[in-house]
Amino acid sequence: MEKQHYIDRAEQTFYKVYNRFPVVFDHGKGVCLYDTDGQEYLDFGAGIAVMGLGYSCEELKETMKEQVDKLCHTSNLFYNVPSVEAGEKLLKASGMEKVFFTNSGAEAIEGLLKIAKRYAFNKGMAPDYEIIAMKHSFHGRTLGALSVTGNDHYQEPFAPLVPGIRFATFNDLESVKAVWSEKTCAVMMETIQGEGGIYPATKEFLTGVRNLCDEHDALLLLDEIQCGMGRSGYMFAWQGYDVIPDGMSVAKALGNGVPVGAFLAQGKAASAIVPGDHGTTYGGNPFVCAAASKVLDIFEEKKLVEHVREIGEYLWNRLDELVLQYDCVKEHRGKGLIQGLEFAGAVAPVVSNALLEQKLVLISAGSNIIRFVPPLVIEKTDVDEMIKRLKAAIEQVGK
Ligand SMILES: *Cc1c(COP(=O)(O)O)cnc(C)c1O
Secondary structure, three states, X not given: OHXXXXXXXXXXXXXXXXXXXOOOEEEEXXXXXXXXXXXXXXXXXXXXXXXXXXXXXXXXHHHHHHHHHHOXXXXXXXXXXXXXXXXXXXXXHHOXXXXXXXXXXXXXXXXXHHHHHHHHHHOOOOOOOEEEEEEOOOOOOOHHHHHOOEOHHHHHHHOOOOOOEEEXXXXXXHHHHHHOOOOEEEEEEEOEEOOXXXXXXXXXXXXXXXXXXXXXXXXXXXXXXXXXXXXXXXXXXXXXXXXXXXXXXXXXXXXXXXXXXXXXXXXXXXXXXXXXXXXXXXXXXXXXXXXXXXXXXXHHHOOHHHHHHHHHHHHHHHHHHHHHHOOOEEEEEEEOOEEEEEEOOOOHHHHHHHHHHOOEEOEEOOOOEEEEOOOOOOOHHHHHHHHHHHHHHHHHHOO
């Protein structure tokens, strides 16, 4: 009863923007979540690809507690040690030259858009320059990020958005060429489309877009918010291609639950921004940066990227079995620990409900895709248990 009580209060309190599952989570440990009734759930959603290190990571909690006791916030009018350490570690991991810490993924995208605009402005381009983005992309809910999100349903009620955005088809180089013009100043895309249904960029496509950008002096901006931080089997997914972006965004797993994002850039994109161009009150404060810094340490200590490759391959093989076994499972895509199963018809939400009955948390991407973005620390036994429960849910819904 207690649970329903909280759900009712929540529904009265908040803007109705989410269709939530009727579960009230109370605490987590490793790859498991526990609701207010004390029920245990195996979590392969990781709070939407956020909890890379799993729940209640002891080392990280210790660092966070220490920083809370020391200093949480000072503003960016002063320097602080954790942000320097986190910033240097991010540059080292990415090979980028400059970083700016944000409070969210969408804000990191806003930063990349400002870099693109500033770069065009610096070159003396007329202010009707254009940015190419991809259909079925997702970059966030702020107005700038929404402008490059190729989804009419999200965009329509909030038009007019940022002008000059042209949409091409992901993994279709000809479609990029078709919208390219002398006004194009940047291309923005996810290295692996997440919300759009787990579509990794093909090597030909990413290389082709990089070449186009080079030929026309435009910036390649890659959104690594979901696929970054080790999830693809590389620290950043683009590192698995022979391509280096001019700018990139990161967030989600960077803080392992602490709200922190960043945009990074190298070369001409790194020098495009000048003092006074951008700022934030909270961004990069000592508390969130102490967490991000520790997260990056733990990635190295635990050799998490190597672990993702190994366990990602295991997950791949086990999910492939389902494509063979069930008629309703149509396709399997992804890389490392960002994988998706496409179902025939819009059954993903139905399966999601059945999954909760099996005490398994899996999230959908679109109406017919189930997304697998578990904590990066999962083991083979977790994969086996997940498969067992997933099969039960599929059979419950009907093959
Ligand atoms: C989640 C996500 C965002 C937006 O991040 P928020 O923190 O929700 O603003 C942007 N891009 C991608 C690829 C994402 O997955």
